[in-house]
Amino acid sequence: MGPGLVVAEGERTKESARFAAFYASYVERAHRIAWRLVGGDAASAEDVVQDAFVKACRGLRDFRGEAELQSWFYRILLNEAHNHRRWRGLRMRFRALFTGNEVASSASMGSTDVGLRNRLGSAIGDLSRAQREVFVLMYLEELTVNETAELLERSPGTIKTHLHRALERLRAELADLKPEKDR
Amino acid sequence: MKDNLLDEMDRERVATAYAPRPLSGPAIVAMQHRIEERTVRRSRRGAIVLAACTVVAAIGVYGFWSLGAQIPPSVNVEAPLTQWEADVLFGGEVFDETQDDEELPEDYLALANAFEL
Numbered sequence: 235m236g237p238g239l240v241v242a243e244g245e246r247t248k249e250s251a252r253f254a255a256f257y258a259s260y261v262e263r264a265h266r267i268a269w270r271l272v273g274g275d276a277a278s279a280e281d282v283v284q285d286a287f288v289k290a291c292r293g294l295r296d297f298r299g300e301a302e303l304q305s306w307f308y309r310i311l312l313n314e315a316h317n318h319r320r321w322r323g324l325r326m327r328f329r330a331l332f333t334g335n336e337v338a339s340s341a342s343m344g345s346t347d348v349g350l351r352n353r354l355g356s357a358i359g360d361l362s363r364a365q366r367e368v369f370v371l372m373y374l375e376e377l378t379v380n381e382t383a384e385l386l387e388r389s390p391g392t393i394k395t396h397l398h399r400a401l402e403r404l405r406a407e408l409a410d411l412k413p414e415k416d417r
Numbered sequence: 418m419k420d421n422l423l424d425e426m427d428r429e430r431v432a433t434a435y436a437p438r439p440l441s442g443p444a445i446v447a448m449q450h451r452i453e454e455r456t457v458r459r460s461r462r463g464a465i466v467l468a469a470c471t472v473v474a475a476i477g478v479y480g481f482w483s484l485g486a487q488i489p490p491s492v493n494v495e496a497p498l499t500q501w502e503a504d505v506l507f508g509g510e511v512f513d514e515t516q517d518d519e520e521l522p523e524d525y526l527a528l529a530n531a532f533e534l
Contacts, residue, residue: 250453257449262440269437276437280448287452288459347434354435374432 253291256303261287263375264311270370271315272322274355282318286311305385312367312386350411357407364388365400372397 264286269279290307297303358366367386371377372393383390440448506528 253453254449257452258445261445261448265440266437270435274435274437279437284448284452284455288455291452291456292460350434354431358435373428374435 249295253294256290256294256307257287260304260307264307267308267370267375268311268315270358270374271312271366272318273359274351278318278322282311282314285318286314289314308371308385309387316363353408353411357404360407361400361403364396365403368393368396369400369404373401 261283264283265279268282268286269276272278272282286307289310293306294303297306358369361369364386368382371382371385372379377385379390379393383393386393388396
């Protein structure tokens with residue numbers, strides 16, 4: 235094996251190790267975000283996560299700063315989730331043309347509160363893309379306003395407005411659901 | 418005062434209710450393998466597409482070049498050759514249409530066949 239090949243092999247090993255570390259630190263949160271954005275479908279969430287990592291893998295070597303890397307990767311993930319939702323919507327509408335009824339998504343999850351999950355999933359699904367993303371990132375994932383703003387490339391003021399409107403719509407939609415201790 | 422489920426205090430309940438089952442260790446590893454396989458396939462596919470595009474482009478450039486070398490765009494193949502063109506093409510060997518095919522210069526025959534004259 236020539237010195238060139240040894241260097242190339244070393245580079246590949248280093249890249250592979252870097253990807254493994256990157257994957258290990260992001261996969262769980264990415265899966266959770268994807269699952270929440272695609273409406274609670276485990277298989278779709280897995281597809282979205284895989285697509286996002288495959289896309290991210292190639293650009294990984296250009297990143298140095300961790301904060302920049304995180305925003306970049308989550309931006310890819312959000313776009314993948316959005317594309318997935320859009321295509322799934324089209325497919326379901328197309329299928330409904332032939333079968334005559336809407337095909338329900340195959341929701342699956344760990345929570346035992348299935349009724350609440352379905353209500354939440356349907357209400358979150360009715361939000362606009364921006365409202366849904368802000369709600370998932372800020373309310374569920376507990377990112378700060380600034381982190382969300384950087385990730386979505388919007389101003390903090392816009393992010394606050396989206397969250398406010400999302401919560402307003404969800405409160406109206408889920409008005410009958412009471413907090414746990416009041417139930 | 419809390420109005421309903423989405424108030425600040427119940428954020429955790431909402432987040433718990435609307436969350437996936439955590440990925441197991443083997444599932445994480447299996448997904449990593451699938452991602453790595455897809456990445457390798459993708460780069461291989463990219464290399465094949467690039468090679469195919471290069472070959473097509475090379476054939477195109479060669480074809481264009483060879484065609485362009487044979488027929489300068491300003492030459493009207495329908496018009497009779499001028500003396501100057503005859504000089505350039507056939508080294509001054511002028512021929513007339515009454516000549517038998519056998520006596521015509523080979524280059525002219527090839528050219529005539531190519532354009533079905």
